[in-house]
Amino acid sequence: MNNNAAPAGAVRRIEDNKFLYTLREMWRGKNAYGMLAPFFILFTLMTAVPVLMSLPIGFTNFNMVSFPQLIGFDNFYTLFMEDEVFLISIQNTLVFALVTGPVSYVMAFMLAWFIHQLPGQLKTVFTFIFYAPTLAGNVYATWQLIFSGDSHGIANAYLTDMGILTRSQEWLTDGNLILYVVIIVQLWISLGAGFLAIRAGFQGIPGDRYEAGAIEGIKNRAQELLYITIPAMGPQLLFAAVMQIVASFSAGDVSRFLTAFPTTDYRAHSIMNHAFDFGALRFEMGMASAICFILFISMLFANWGIKKLLGKYLDS
Amino acid sequence: MKLVIKKRKKYSGSVGGDIAIFILLILLGTFMLFPIYLSVIQSLKPPEEFFLFPPRLYVISPTSQNFIELFEAAATMWVPFSRYLFNSMLVTVCVTGSQLILASMAAYVLAKVKVPGVRFFNRTIEISLLFTSTVLYIMQYMVMAQLNMINTYFAITLPFIATPMSIFFMRQFMGQIPDSIIEAAQMDGCGHFRTCWQIVMPNAKPAWVTLIIFAFTAAWQIQGGAFIFDEALKPLPTVLQQIQVSGIARAGVGAAATVFMMLPPMVLFLFCQGNVLETMAHSGLKE
Numbered sequence: 001m002n003n004n005a006a007p008a009g010a011v012r013r014i015e016d017n018k019f020l021y022t023l024r025e026m027w028r029g030k031n032a033y034g035m036l037a038p039f040f041i042l043f044t045l046m047t048a049v050p051v052l053m054s055l056p057i058g059f060t061n062f063n064m065v066s067f068p069q070l071i072g073f074d075n076f077y078t079l080f081m082e083d084e085v086f087l088i089s090i091q092n093t094l095v096f097a098l099v100t101g102p103v104s105y106v107m108a109f110m111l112a113w114f115i116h117q118l119p120g121q122l123k124t125v126f127t128f129i130f131y132a133p134t135l136a137g138n139v140y141a142t143w144q145l146i147f148s149g150d151s152h153g154i155a156n157a158y159l160t161d162m163g164i165l166t167r168s169q170e171w172l173t174d175g176n177l178i179l180y181v182v183i184i185v186q187l188w189i190s191l192g193a194g195f196l197a198i199r200a201g202f203q204g205i206p207g208d209r210y211e212a213g214a215i216e217g218i219k220n221r222a223q224e225l226l227y228i229t230i231p232a233m234g235p236q237l238l239f240a241a242v243m244q245i246v247a248s249f250s251a252g253d254v255s256r257f258l259t260a261f262p263t264t265d266y267r268a269h270s271i272m273n274h275a276f277d278f279g280a281l282r283f284e285m286g287m288a289s290a291i292c293f294i295l296f297i298s299m300l301f302a303n304w305g306i307k308k309l310l311g312k313y314l315d316s
Numbered sequence: 317m318k319l320v321i322k323k324r325k326k327y328s329g330s331v332g333g334d335i336a337i338f339i340l341l342i343l344l345g346t347f348m349l350f351p352i353y354l355s356v357i358q359s360l361k362p363p364e365e366f367f368l369f370p371p372r373l374y375v376i377s378p379t380s381q382n383f384i385e386l387f388e389a390a391a392t393m394w395v396p397f398s399r400y401l402f403n404s405m406l407v408t409v410c411v412t413g414s415q416l417i418l419a420s421m422a423a424y425v426l427a428k429v430k431v432p433g434v435r436f437f438n439r440t441i442e443i444s445l446l447f448t449s450t451v452l453y454i455m456q457y458m459v460m461a462q463l464n465m466i467n468t469y470f471a472i473t474l475p476f477i478a479t480p481m482s483i484f485f486m487r488q489f490m491g492q493i494p495d496s497i498i499e500a501a502q503m504d505g506c507g508h509f510r511t512c513w514q515i516v517m518p519n520a521k522p523a524w525v526t527l528i529i530f531a532f533t534a535a536w537q538i539q540g541g542a543f544i545f546d547e548a549l550k551p552l553p554t555v556l557q558q559i560q561v562s563g564i565a566r567a568g569v570g571a572a573a574t575v576f577m578m579l580p581p582m583v584l585f586l587f588c589q590g591n592v593l594e595t596m597a598h599s600g601l602k603e
Contacts, residue, residue: 011504020431025432032429035421042418042477050452050459051452053455054452054454064454098396111341111344121590126341126345129348134346136574142355143351145358148404151370157370196526196530197564200522204522276450288450296447300443
């Protein structure tokens with residue numbers, strides 16, 4: 001608490017009273033609080049308060065009409081003991097998170113690194129191409145066209161033509177295929193924010209570090225990556241990791257917009273889909289909230305784990 | 317020393333590696349771009365080409381008919397199309413601008429100023445970043461109802477400004493600015509406010525340009541949802557979605573709507589990214 005804007009030469013009095021000391025520090029930082037205030041007032045009203053209000057709903061029976069009734073852990077008991085679909089959705093979400101999470105994280109980094117080595121405006125072009133799915137927003141209709149189940153579907157028509165398929169596949173309704181299709185589309189869509197953050201991180205590494213590296217005898221790309229680039233990218237890599245955790249754990253939009261809801265035999269039914277089922281279709285907000293609460297706790301764990309893991313290698 | 321270093325470029329590597337990387341990027345890029353390309357193609361197809369077999373990946377006789385139909389359908393609506401467009405533009409500009417200003421200032425304090433409570437704020441941000449819930453919007457509705465903001469522009473603007481992601485992102489970048497230049501600025505009598513805007517922000521250009529892209533893309537896709545019921549206040553995506561879901565007869569028009577919606581973020585992206593370039597690498601930050 002001491003390298004704040006202290007006037008040069010000022011001697012700080014050591015206070016015995018910690019409380020008074022904190023108050024004095026706060027008074028000295030009043031301008032800083034002023035700069036925090038506009039953001040945090042809005043944040044508190046629009047995000048923090050609604051989040052705090054949603055947390056206890058999982059322990060209630062709430063149908064959006066009457067006031068929530070406290071029922072303790074009943075919702076959680078029902079979910080784990082009586083709801084088979086919930087267990088399927090946990091399994092699907094884990095498969096999802098373990099496949100799409102690490103794959104798109106590594107992809108985001110590798111692609112950003114590759115693009116960084118291209119000359120001039122080619123960088124912009126390729127950054128654009130890989131970020132385009134996020135910019136484009138809602139193109140599920142086009143994916144439906146690609147994976148359409150009849151012979152007019154792009155995938156069916158061209159794979160049959162090339163002799164890979166002998167007959168049309170029901171990509172979006174066949175229980176054996178559906179998870180793969182959803183994973184492909186999820187991978188396509190999930191490069192997003194993490195990728196762009198890492199790209200911006202590359203743009204911010206001072207050039208003299210590479211010159212210094214060259215003097216120190218760095219021979220190839222891999223060494224440069226390991227010894228200069230990655231250590232300088234800690235904050236961006238952490239940001240991308242957190243975004244990726246959120247994206248892969250709370251995945252569900254893809255299967256909801258792309259395929260019928262719920263998916264055949266619940267093959268691509270994720271935890272978020274299950275919450276949507278309870279919340280938006282059956283108006284059992286207590287159950288929906290309990291599901292989201294479980295998801296929230298697991299994301300906290302995943303986040304904690306990732307931070308520990310990255311903290312070992314990076315100084316972020 | 318000069319002789320040893322010669323003209324070492326920023327990146328080092330063999331020509332073979334360059335070519336391999338380029339080919340890989342082209343292949344993956346094709347996969348990424350394909351659905352978007354297809355949307356554009358679909359939007360240019362005349363109706364009869366939708367039913368050709370096998371489906372074509374190109375247009376035989378491109379037409380602007382779908383776009384004309386889109387605007388005609390839009391013109392016959394109860395509220396003029398321009399009003400929806402205006403709503404969306406207003407919301408997007410307000411959200412992007414305020415997010416940039418508020419998140420940058422707050423992130424500067426969280427990353428670089430040591431005052432009591434910073435750790436608490438940082439924790440709060442990180443935890444709320446991980447919170448997703450299907451009931452969150454109900455609670456937001458209740459808060460906004462208390463503040464009499466339902467069915468006003470505030471309802472589709474304010475919740476999207478102070479997002480945990482924006483401040484987390486800016487904080488991660490600002491943490492990398494060397495303390496020494498901030499100390500130097502304050503030695504010269506710069507207050508926090510001026511340090512933030514005149515010292516830190518120019519040195520964090522890739523960060524805030526990226527934040528603009530994030531904010532704009534997200535804000536452009538804001539839908540009125542339950543917060544807006546007055547037709548004249550609804551943003552564009554709400555309306556275009558109504559057109560998009562109206563079946564195979566409108567498939568071309570739906571694709572035209574998709575293409576129309578993706579254009580502004582794309583133009584902004586190209587403009588912003590082209591501007592950043594790699595100038596940062598030589599900005600003279602010396603520890």
